[in-house]
Amino acid sequence: RKEVEQDPGPFNVPEGATVAFNCTYSNSASQSFFWYRQDCRKEPKLLMSVYSSGNEDGRFTAQLNRASQYISLLIRDSKLSDSATYLCVVNPTGTGGFKTIFGAGTRLFVKA
Amino acid sequence: GAVVSQHPSWVICKSGTSVKIECRSLDFQATTMFWYRQFPKQSLMLMATSNEGSKATYEQGVEKDKFLINHASLTLSTLTVTSAHPEDSSFYICSSSGAGGGLQIETQYFGPGTRLLVL
Numbered sequence: 001r002k003e004v005e006q007d008p009g010p011f012n013v014p015e016g017a018t019v020a021f022n023c024t025y026s027n028s029a030s031q032s033f034f035w036y037r038q039d040c041r042k043e044p045k046l047l048m049s050v051y052s053s054g055n056e057d058g059r060f061t062a063q064l065n066r067a068s069q070y071i072s073l074l075i076r077d078s079k080l081s082d083s084a085t086y087l088c089v090v091n092p093t094g095t096g097g098f099k100t101i102f103g104a105g106t107r108l109f110v111k112a
Numbered sequence: 113g114a115v116v117s118q119h120p121s122w123v124i125c126k127s128g129t130s131v132k133i134e135c136r137s138l139d140f141q142a143t144t145m146f147w148y149r150q151f152p153k154q155s156l157m158l159m160a161t162s163n164e165g166s167k168a169t170y171e172q173g174v175e176k177d178k179f180l181i182n183h184a185s186l187t188l189s190t191l192t193v194t195s196a197h198p199e200d201s202s203f204y205i206c207s208s209s210g211a212g213g214g215l216q217i218e219t220q221y222f223g224p225g226t227r228l229l230v231l
Contacts (some may be wrong), residue, residue, distance in 0.1 A: 046219060
């Protein structure tokens, strides 16, 4: 089993749709979780950190479910500019040790 | 804050040439820098992790004698691809994490990447 697994997609959605991605991780001791987005031929950019209580930033909501070992990203009112690959990132060792594992990414296409 | 630069942005070179890529954190001190490689339509693959002043830790399957990493200061790390061959052609991306300016230490900030094409 991979340490971090994502549905590769692609997800094809119309503008205005709500779309959700899940990401599962295997190490129950993982402490830090992030979502990054990567545009084609560009570097990844931090979208948001994921906290135990969940967090929201505009149209984006991230949730963490420790019991089931997954994190999710919800995008509401999708825009054309949301088309990108979304990377789930997990730090499996927590603070004091730093090894980051990237998921393979989920591709999203938002259509007009 | 949290700006990371990478230079050069692209390189075309002949087989057998060595290529040096620089990664700089411009507005924070990067205690840890990471080097990744990404082939087309594939995920980022971590090559090595470097902490300032110590030897880099390479991932399994990455040749440390071929990919030389130097983390000379808290703002600069370099990756040298020695005797590059066509199969080394890829997108090389560095990232930095560190402290200061309200940064979360475990968050990575990426450079814009370097495209290497070896002919």
